[in-house]
Amino acid sequence: MKAIVIHQHGGPEDLVYEDIETPIIGPNEVLINIKAVGLNHFDLDLRGGISGYLSLDMPHILGCEGAGMIAEVGSAVTAYKVGDRVMPFLTTSLGQCRHRICNCALGMDNICLDFDKLGVTSWGTYAEYVKVTQYNVIRMPDDLTFMDAAATQVAYATAWEMVIKKAKVRQGEDVLINAAGSGVGSAAVQVAKLAGARIIATAGSDEKLERARQLGADEVINYNKTENIADAVLEMTGGRGVDVCIEMVGGKILQQSLTALCLNGRLTTCGAHAGEKVELDMIEFFRKQITMSSNHFAPKSTNTEVLGLVALGKLQPVVAKTFPLSNMRAAHELLASRDFYGKIVLKV
Numbered sequence: 001m002k003a004i005v006i007h008q009h010g011g012p013e014d015l016v017y018e019d020i021e022t023p024i025i026g027p028n029e030v031l032i033n034i035k036a037v038g039l040n041h042f043d044l045d046l047r048g049g050i051s052g053y054l055s056l057d058m059p060h061i062l063g064c065e066g067a068g069m070i071a072e073v074g075s076a077v078t079a080y081k082v083g084d085r086v087m088p089f090l091t092t093s094l095g096q097c098r099h100r101i102c103n104c105a106l107g108m109d110n111i112c113l114d115f116d117k118l119g120v121t122s123w124g125t126y127a128e129y130v131k132v133t134q135y136n137v138i139r140m141p142d143d144l145t146f147m148d149a150a151a152t153q154v155a156y157a158t159a160w161e162m163v164i165k166k167a168k169v170r171q172g173e174d175v176l177i178n179a180a181g182s183g184v185g186s187a188a189v190q191v192a193k194l195a196g197a198r199i200i201a202t203a204g205s206d207e208k209l210e211r212a213r214q215l216g217a218d219e220v221i222n223y224n225k226t227e228n229i230a231d232a233v234l235e236m237t238g239g240r241g242v243d244v245c246i247e248m249v250g251g252k253i254l255q256q257s258l259t260a261l262c263l264n265g266r267l268t269t270c271g272a273h274a275g276e277k278v279e280l281d282m283i284e285f286f287r288k289q290i291t292m293s294s295n296h297f298a299p300k301s302t303n304t305e306v307l308g309l310v311a312l313g314k315l316q317p318v319v320a321k322t323f324p325l326s327n328m329r330a331a332h333e334l335l336a337s338r339d340f341y342g343k344i345v346l347k348v
């Protein structure tokens with residue numbers, strides 16, 4: 001098969017489009033013919049060898065997100081057949097934790113005790129074919145394109161998990177959404193809008209904030225031009241603060257976001273690129289009766305729910321630019337530049 005292969009950690013020049021043997025499936029596995037690949041910032045860290053994961057076995061194929069059709073099923077697979085339109089689940093699991101209390105059975109298969117990530121210890125989606133076990137397959141609605149599906153899993157399922165499942169945003173609430181120019185942030189703007197919230201979006205550039213407005217943000221704050229986003233939020237909410245904050249930045253933005261919450265406010269987070277260690281004012285935290293929660297992507301059930309909403313047109317993935325798979329280097333260069341809005345998708 002054709003694939004983007006890396007033989008060593010390094011820059012975009014180490015992404016090589018070449019022939020490599022097609023994976024051979026076991027009884028419990030399916031082979032997926034990938035039609036579209038979604039890129040994530042994590043891919044850059046993994047390529048460079050700075051992801052915090054152990055160094056990869058080489059040669060390796062990156063990619064945790066994609067969509068395609070089942071090309072082959074193992075002898076023990078009964079739920080899927082050749083031709084089914086599916087996506088590989090990016091947080092792979094055994095489907096059954098090796099413990100009396102099984103996260104998978106409780107619907108939290110994104111945090112299986114035997115958690116792994118597609119494209120880390122196994123070959124990923126930058127290829128014509130990828131193999132996964134039958135527990136790590138998500139069905140696609142019939143009328144959803146492969147391109148839209150490949151742009152949905154990380155951004156929209158995570159955003160839905162945060163806004164609807166964890167923060168339980170209700171109609172009329174004030175919601176602060178940080179990094180509104182990012183994949184998850186821009187998706188969260190759409191999801192919170194669908195929930196009927198009033199949205200205050202933050203980002204580091206006016207261009208990204210303008211795009212956030214187009215997606216439904218009511219108020220915007222450029223955190224590169226604002227001393228403290230809490231002051232701006234308090235002014236926009238008549239001194240009360242926001243009901244909910246959707247956070248993924250970390251560092252001082254997380255601290256300021258806690259200050260921007262109203263009494264009994266909720267904050268939910270899924271990242272901390274701008275500061276992994278954060279000092280917390282516990283006095284403020286308990287006096288305000290704040291609830292804080294966190295997310296590591298989303299379970300399969302949330303993905304299924306969100307794919308249905310994308311197929312209905314209730315949520316519309318923003319595809320920034322598409323490339324052919326063979327042009328992965330250019331795609332990675334654009335990804336590293338951060339100079340785009342939405343998702344970069346490759347056609348296989």
Ligand SMILES: [Zn+2]
Pocket residue numbers: 093094095096097098102103104105109111112113114
């Ligand atoms: Zn499990």
